[in-house]
Amino acid sequence: MTYSGSPAPLFGRALCAMITPFTEGGALDLAGAQRLAERLVAEGCDGLVLSGTTGESPTTSDAEKADLVRVVREAVGTRASILTGIGTFDTRHTVELALEAEKAGADGVLLVSPYYSKPPQDALEAHFRQIADSSGLPIALYDIPGRTGTRIEPDTLIRLAEHPRIVAVKDCSYDFLAAQKVIARTELAYYAGCDEHNLALYAVGGAGYISTVANVAPARLRSVLDAFDAGDTAEAARRQQQATPLIELMMSAGLPGTVTAKALLNELGLPAGPVRAPLLPAGRETVDGLLAAYEELRRN
Numbered sequence: 350m351t352y353s354g355s356p357a358p359l360f361g362r363a364l365c366a367m368i369t370p371f372t373e374g375g376a377l378d379l380a381g382a383q384r385l386a387e388r389l390v391a392e393g394c395d396g397l398v399l400s401g402t403t404g405e406s407p408t409t410s411d412a413e414k415a416d417l418v419r420v421v422r423e424a425v426g427t428r429a430s431i432l433t434g435i436g437t438f439d440t441r442h443t444v445e446l447a448l449e450a451e452k453a454g455a456d457g458v459l460l461v462s463p464y465y466s467k468p469p470q471d472a473l474e475a476h477f478r479q480i481a482d483s484s485g486l487p488i489a490l491y492d493i494p495g496r497t498g499t500r501i502e503p504d505t506l507i508r509l510a511e512h513p514r515i516v517a518v519k520d521c522s523y524d525f526l527a528a529q530k531v532i533a534r535t536e537l538a539y540y541a542g543c544d545e546h547n548l549a550l551y552a553v554g555g556a557g558y559i560s561t562v563a564n565v566a567p568a569r570l571r572s573v574l575d576a577f578d579a580g581d582t583a584e585a586a587r588r589q590q591q592a593t594p595l596i597e598l599m600m601s602a603g604l605p606g607t608v609t610a611k612a613l614l615n616e617l618g619l620p621a622g623p624v625r626a627p628l629l630p631a632g633r634e635t636v637d638g639l640l641a642a643y644e645e646l647r648r649n
Contacts, residue, residue, distance in 0.1 A: 358538040359487060359516055360430040360457060361395020362557030363571040366403040366542075368564055368610050369417065371622035377413045381620030383424035385564075388619070393571035394563060396430035397421060398519075401459055402496065403561045403607050406434045408625040411446060418453035432489060436461030440476050447484040458484075459519060459559075461491040462499040470505050481514045489517035489559075493542065496521075503527045510535035519559045520550065529553050544596040548573050548589040552582075561606035562599050565613045566592065569646060591649045595642040602638075604631060613639045 367389065370381035386397055399421060400406040400414045409417075418433050425431070435446035435458045443460070450458050462468075463476060481488055490509065494500040500522065501509075509515045510531075520528050521542035528550060532539050538556035541547045547558040551574060563570050569592055576585035599609040607624060612631035614621035616639070624630060631639070 358540075358556035360432060360489070360538065360556075362551075362574055363394055363563065363567070364396035364398055364430075364432075364540065364557065364559040365389050365394045365563035365567060366398045366401045366559050366561045366606075367421075368607060368614065368621055369400065369404040369409060369413075370620040371625065373622060375623060375625060377409070377416065378620060378622055379416060379420045381622065382417055383420050385614075385620045386421045386424045386429075389563065389567050390425050390429045392567040394429055394567050395557075396432065396456075396559075397425070398432045398434070398459055398559050399455075400434040401491070401559075402434075402493070402605075403564070403610060404434065405607055405625055405628070406436075411449060414446065415449045415453040418450060418455050422454040430456040432457045432459050434459045434461065434491075435480070436463070436491060438463040438465050440479055443476075443480050444483040447480055447486065451484045451486050455486060457487040457489060457517075459489050459491050461493060462497040462501055464497040464499070467498045470502055473499060473501065474505050474509060477509055477515065478512060481512050485514070487514050487516045489519055489538075489540070490515060491519045491521070491542070493519075493521035495523075503530050506531045506537065507534050510537050517556065520546075525549070528555075544570070544600055545593070548577065548585055551577060561610055562592070562596050564610040565599075565617070565643060566595065566646060592646060595639075595646050598635075598639055598642050602635070604635065609635070609639055612636045613643060616640050617643075 370378035433450045433455045492501040517538040519542040532554045541550040541558040544562045573588045611621040
């Protein structure tokens with residue numbers, strides 16, 4: 350008997366939180382986005398999450414977000430789901446982005462808590478419900494209190510799960526007990542948003558992952574889930590452990606994952622380009638460490 354996480358997750362199991370490629374002059378690199386998207390899907394990504402944290406959504410315009418959805422859809426067709434980040438600190442603006450995402454051809458949207466304002470849970474719930482009522486797209490809620498300042502509490506998630514268009518969660522709360530509580534009491538597709546939790550959350554009923562590290566190692570991360578689904582939990586654990594040094598350097602070494610992912614992609618000759626201010630590029634020592642960890646993973 351094998352186990353495959355949540356039954357047939359709507360958006361797939363292995364999702365990449367895709368970087369947004371820019372030209373050297375800082376403009377949106379649409380052709381580069383298409384090339385990167387095609388590579389990610391060819392190497393095992395079921396879905397692509399555009400304009401999230403890793404996609405530098407705070408520094409891209411509404412028009413750029415819509416253009417990105419359109420060109421990535423052209424590139425991958427129906428071979429992968431496409432979600433796009435629409436979360437802002439303004440409910441009205443977020444509704445506008447939801448409608449634009451639907452027009453552009455997204456399969457769903459990623460909706461983060463309103464940042465800076467720190468709304469209480471009843472206001473947060475009302476915000477999410479208003480956006481869910483505004484378009485026909487399914488929604489993945491994004492719980493990342495370390496960046497937004499506001500936790501989506503488990504009881505709030507359980508209530509929101511009753512809404513027919515709120516179907517998934519990207520979990521960056523670092524609260525494993527709360528995640529299990531919500532998984533047990535709802536039908537939400539629960540995705541690990543922190544790469545170190547990919548296997549652990551999947552093993553207790555999660556749907557898969559939405560990964561920054563998948564930008565550079567999509568096939569290796571997917572192989573963890575594949576081994577688990579095949580019933581070889583020891584091999585799944587081994588593959589997760591092999592990826593840990595790269596995960597640590599990319600996600601826990603003091604730089605945003607956007608910076609480290611773009612640094613490594615650029616080093617590998619893949620579409621990425623610079624980060625937009627206020628972010629700064631990784632230094633040479635960091636790049637060398639990332640490349641060494643990447644090459645070690647490839648050898649294993």
